[in-house]
Amino acid sequence: xxxxxxxxxxxxxxxxxxxxxxxxxxxxxxxxxxxxxxxxxxxxxxxxxxxxxxxxxxxxxxxxxxxxxxxxxxxxxxxxxxxxxxxxxxxxxxxxxxxxxxxxxxxxxxxxxxxxxxxxxxxxxxxxxxxxxxxxxxxxxxxxxxxxxxxxxxxxxxxxxxxxxxxxxxxxxxxxxxxxxxxxxxxxxxxxxxxxxxxxxxxxxxxxxxxxxxxxxxxxxxxxxxxxxxxxxxxxxxxxxxxxxxxxxxxxxxxxxxxxxxxxxxxxxxxxxxxxxxxxxxxxxxxxxxxxxxxxxxxxxxxxxxxxxxxxxxxxxxxxxxxxxxxxxxxxxxxxxxxxxxxxxxxxxxxxxxxxxxxxxxxxxxxxxxxxxxxxxxxxxxxxxxxxxxxxxxxxxxxxxxxxxxxxxxxxxxxxxxxxxxxxxxxxxxxxxxxxxxxxxx
Numbered sequence: 001x002x003x004x005x006x007x008x009x010x011x012x013x014x015x016x017x018x019x020x021x022x023x024x025x026x027x028x029x030x031x032x033x034x035x036x037x038x039x040x041x042x043x044x045x046x047x048x049x050x051x052x053x054x055x056x057x058x059x060x061x062x063x064x065x066x067x068x069x070x071x072x073x074x075x076x077x078x079x080x081x082x083x084x085x086x087x088x089x090x091x092x093x094x095x096x097x098x099x100x101x102x103x104x105x106x107x108x109x110x111x112x113x114x115x116x117x118x119x120x121x122x123x124x125x126x127x128x129x130x131x132x133x134x135x136x137x138x139x140x141x142x143x144x145x146x147x148x149x150x151x152x153x154x155x156x157x158x159x160x161x162x163x164x165x166x167x168x169x170x171x172x173x174x175x176x177x178x179x180x181x182x183x184x185x186x187x188x189x190x191x192x193x194x195x196x197x198x199x200x201x202x203x204x205x206x207x208x209x210x211x212x213x214x215x216x217x218x219x220x221x222x223x224x225x226x227x228x229x230x231x232x233x234x235x236x237x238x239x240x241x242x243x244x245x246x247x248x249x250x251x252x253x254x255x256x257x258x259x260x261x262x263x264x265x266x267x268x269x270x271x272x273x274x275x276x277x278x279x280x281x282x283x284x285x286x287x288x289x290x291x292x293x294x295x296x297x298x299x300x301x302x303x304x305x306x307x308x309x310x311x312x313x314x315x316x317x318x319x320x321x322x323x324x325x326x327x328x329x330x331x332x333x334x335x336x337x338x339x340x341x342x343x344x345x346x347x348x349x350x351x352x353x354x355x356x357x358x359x360x361x362x363x364x365x366x367x368x369x370x371x372x373x374x375x376x377x378x379x380x381x382x383x384x385x386x387x388x389x390x391x392x393x394x395x396x397x398x399x400x401x402x403x404x405x406x407x408x409x410x411x412x413x414x415x416x417x418x419x420x421x422x423x424x425x426x427x428x429x430x431x432x433x434x435x436x437x438x439x440x441x442x
Contacts, residue, residue: 026051058082062089120187120203126196128153128166140203142181153201156180162189169193176206186210217276224272231269235262271402275385278330278409289440290328292356293318296335296365300354303339310348314339319357323440326414334410337403338367338430345428346371362435370427379420383408407432414438 026047034043061076062085076086111134114121120137124130129150130143137143141157148156154163157180165175171191179185186207192200238259241247247255300316307314324331342352346369355366381387386401404418407430411418415438422428 023051055082062086118205120201122153122201122203124153124199124201126198128199130156131198137203140179140181140185140187140205165189166191166199169197217279220272221276224269224276227265227269231262231266235259235266238262268402271406274333275402275406275409278333278406278413287325288327290324290326290331292324292331292363292365293321295328295332296354296356299332299336299339302336303343303352306340307343310343312343312346312348312350312352314343314352314354316354317356319355320363322356322358322363324363324414324434325438325440330410330413334407334432335365335367337407338365338432341403341430342367342369342371342428345369362433363439364434365432366429367431368427368429373422373424373426373428375424376422379422382420383418 027044030043030047031040034040037043058076062082065076065086066089077083111132114134115136117134117136120134120140122130122133122137122141130148130153131150133141133143138145143156154166157177159177159180162175162177165171171193174188174190176186176188179187184207185205188204188206190202190204192202194200238255241251242255242259296316296318300314304312304314339352339354346352351370353366353368355364355368357364357366378387383404385405388401408418410416411432411434414434416432416434419431419433420428421431
């Protein structure tokens, strides 16, 4: 392809040189004619006038061909430079037409595939004026192709939360809103910037997902509450039988096992209710000032008592006195889970370091131990409900498997995040990150 183009350029260059040579010969001939007639100047004027009229005729033909919609087959015929110009424009026109057809086919294919999506796709310019949307957008938003073209998206979707979301240009998180066309439909919107701050808006119908999630929450909450009463009764009878002097000795082992499992089930119910509470907590409920240093001192003191005869070395280092904006009961639950987990999974006489510090990214709580650790392959799933890196350890620790899930939701409620590091037989480190905006100002 490249070689053919080079040969074509060389051929055109040769034809251009030949055209110049022809023009020179014409001038020479008219010059000789002028000398013969002793009218050299008029002879040159006549020759140039003939050439000018010929060029003007070619220009008119070019204009008619370009602007009077002649078909591509009606290409003007000429010689020399004008012939090359006509041929070059014709080839360029054909290439542009082929490219245009390819682009049209590609756009048509993209639109067809986008219209096949169940999710709504809307394209707007930098000002929010709608350029294009698919069929799902008509169904979810009630858009009309004959009337809404060029309308501001924020005018058609009159929601203050969406207006703030659209204008802030911070689209890391999706936004959940009700459909303006059908209030029973819940939408999740995500915006992507492209071009010169144009926007691609993707809207998903998550009504069914939200209903299933609410059903799950209601089920867990109802079952947990309903289990409280029978568990209390069973626990009371077990304790009564254990304390009775006339209780048969052969029942002692069974009663001890029943008491342990009842206690474990009671802990599971408590953690489920706590997790359900934190998942549904509003942001307005976590806006108080929490004295983190005093909170950590209390937790570390309780952890030392919990360690008991295992004599773990629990060290607290508060490098800063920054307090947090949040809910103390939530933070106490999250921090306690991390510190008490370190006690559970660290052998006797092990070291546990609790550190509260600050850097340019925010304030952080680090809980580090030199316990058994776990394979890093488990880290992405550790905050899932009931997930355990080593299920066999459940019998020894008696945990519910919900501790890190509680920690995750507490941090979400406080705009924080959890970072985990661990190595087998080398211990683990759990770091809670809080942004600078979460620090309470005095």
